[in-house]
Amino acid sequence: MAVDDRLERIVARSEELQDIMASGEATGETFTRLSREYAELEPVVASIQAYRAAVEQKEGAEALLDDPEMRDLARAELEELHDSIPVLERALRLALLPKDEADERSAILEIRPAAGGDEAGLFASELFDAYRRFSERNGWRFEVMEYAESEVSGIKEGMATISGRSVFARLKYESGVHRVQRVPATESQGRIHTSTVTVAVLPEAEEVDVTINDDDLRIDVYRASGAGGQHVNKTESAVRITHIPTGVVVAMQEEKSQHKNRAKAMKILRARLYEAQRAAAHAERAQDRKSQVGTGDRSERIRTYNFPQGRVTEHRINLTLYKIDRIMAGEFDEVVDALTQEEQTALLAAEGF
Numbered sequence: 203m204a205v206d207d208r209l210e211r212i213v214a215r216s217e218e219l220q221d222i223m224a225s226g227e228a229t230g231e232t233f234t235r236l237s238r239e240y241a242e243l244e245p246v247v248a249s250i251q252a253y254r255a256a257v258e259q260k261e262g263a264e265a266l267l268d269d270p271e272m273r274d275l276a277r278a279e280l281e282e283l284h285d286s287i288p289v290l291e292r293a294l295r296l297a298l299l300p301k302d303e304a305d306e307r308s309a310i311l312e313i314r315p316a317a318g319g320d321e322a323g324l325f326a327s328e329l330f331d332a333y334r335r336f337s338e339r340n341g342w343r344f345e346v347m348e349y350a351e352s353e354v355s356g357i358k359e360g361m362a363t364i365s366g367r368s369v370f371a372r373l374k375y376e377s378g379v380h381r382v383q384r385v386p387a388t389e390s391q392g393r394i395h396t397s398t399v400t401v402a403v404l405p406e407a408e409e410v411d412v413t414i415n416d417d418d419l420r421i422d423v424y425r426a427s428g429a430g431g432q433h434v435n436k437t438e439s440a441v442r443i444t445h446i447p448t449g450v451v452v453a454m455q456e457e458k459s460q461h462k463n464r465a466k467a468m469k470i471l472r473a474r475l476y477e478a479q480r481a482a483a484h485a486e487r488a489q490d491r492k493s494q495v496g497t498g499d500r501s502e503r504i505r506t507y508n509f510p511q512g513r514v515t516e517h518r519i520n521l522t523l524y525k526i527d528r529i530m531a532g533e534f535d536e537v538v539d540a541l542t543q544e545e546q547t548a549l550l551a552a553e554g555f
Contacts, residue, residue, distance in 0.1 A: 212243060213250060216246075222236060249293050252294075257287065263279040305374075309405055310473045311403055313360045313402075315399055318398060320352065322397040323354065323358065325356075325399055325507075326356060333376075337366075340366065342365060343363075343364070345363045347361040348454060350455075363469075373403045375504075379398050380507065382506075383510070404473040412479070414445070414475070419445060421441065442467075504517060512524050512526045519544045521537065
């Protein structure tokens with residue numbers, strides 16, 4: 203990779219920011235803004251420096267090939283650099299890609315059974331638990347926001363806030379239709395049934411991300427209902443919020459407090475509206491280029507869990523793993539890593555790298 207003007211401008215800007223912050227000229231909000239910009243540039247500059255150092259080291263080793271006493275040492279060094287320079291070059295190219303500002307955010311997980319009746323509800327419950335375990339493995343906080351149980355130990359819907367660093371970056375490819383193939387416990391003939399579950403992963407939104415006018419909201423309160431509700435039919439604690447301009451509806455009844463249900467519903471509404479804005483902006487930027495790993499649309503079938511064969515197939519990248527027990531135990535890393543790498547490759551190609 204040639205050292206072009208873009209790399210020089212990045213390094214120069216980083217040095218300029220460092221000088222300004224060290225001088226004490228910037229204070230308050232200005233200092234905060236410059237610090238944030240410097241923090242974003244820091245890993246890019248580190249990649250630039252690592253790549254440049256390796257290239258200089260290679261040039262130095264090549265110059266020693268004519269020296270009989272240093273030739274063997276130079277060859278060994280060049281052999282090592284032959285493997286490391288492409289890795290450093292790819293890391294630099296990835297560092298230069300446009301960043302998804304939501305990647306570092308926490309996320310809201312929504313899971314609902316789709317086709318398949320009771321079996322879909324059962325698998326929705328199992329998948330919800332699998333993401334809980336994945337969160338625990340990563341040291342994230344998994345907080346249930348809504349968990350509406352069905353009559354057969356499954357769920358009608360499950361929502362959770364997953365808090366931690368880079369949660370959305372790791373989970374954003376999970377949005378879509380997850381299909382399960384297995385013999386239900388109620389199936390006496392031993393026939394395999396196919397059911398589906400929809401998953402949505404939304405980046406958590408701040409109030410500054412989305413403007414929501416009170417006049418655009420219709421808020422209804424009603425008595426909670428469903429399995430497990432001790433306060434059922436006693437108080438009007440359940441809340442339904444409708445965002446009139448978009449038609450987005452969020453209902454919440456997990457808490458006994460109407461105030462808490464309203465706060466949770468607003469949190470989900472804000473995340474959904476923010477994701478809608480992001481999707482529109484992404485579509486505009488991408489124009490007619492479709493992502494290699496899918497659109498994130500909940501109507502898109504992305505993965506199949508075949509229990510009789512112990513197989514999980516990720517359709518977007520043609521990845522098949524015979525590790526269904528481990529994946530359902532929350533070991534999603536191999537799938538997530540493969541999806542991330544595929545997306546990075548697509549982005550590099552789109553940027554002309």
